[in-house]
Amino acid sequence: MSKHGATMQKIHAQLDEWDAEIRKLEAKARKAxxxxxxxxxxxxxxxxxxxxxxxxxxxxxxxxxxxxxxxIKAGLDEAWKDLDERFTEVKAKLARVLSS
Numbered sequence: 001m002s003k004h005g006a007t008m009q010k011i012h013a014q015l016d017e018w019d020a021e022i023r024k025l026e027a028k029a030r031k032a033x034x035x036x037x038x039x040x041x042x043x044x045x046x047x048x049x050x051x052x053x054x055x056x057x058x059x060x061x062x063x064x065x066x067x068x069x070x071x072i073k074a075g076l077d078e079a080w081k082d083l084d085e086r087f088t089e090v091k092a093k094l095a096r097v098l099s100s
Contacts, residue, residue, distance in 0.1 A: 007073065008058055011080060015051065018087050022047070025094045032098055040097055043090045050083040 022044070029037045057076035064072050 007076075008061060011054065011058060011076075015054070018051075021091070022087075025091065025098075028098055029094060040090060040094045043086070043093050047083070047086040047090045050079065050086050053079045054083050 026037075026044075029040065054076065057072065057079050061069060061072045061076055
């Protein structure tokens with residue numbers, strides 16, 4: 001497996017884990033009511049947009065030739081960092097909203 005292939009597998013696995021966690025948090029928020037959901041919907045929307053950016057970068061990396069793969073990987077790393085930060089924020093915000 002190429003070095004980029006291992007990175008892609010790791011990212012896909014983490015995305016799957018985060019998706020599952022987000023679904024669990026959303027289910028708790030739905031049970032708590034609309035006022036709770038409105039408290040984190042913006043952060044979740046931004047997470048979703050950043051997730052789409054990471055998915056696009058993964059597709060680009062998968063389709064890239066060897067000469068452009070490292071450049072795409074750098075963009076993927078930056079998008080991944082943004083997504084990781086957003087996930088942490090969404091999770092923390094929803095935890096605060098659900099506990100109040």
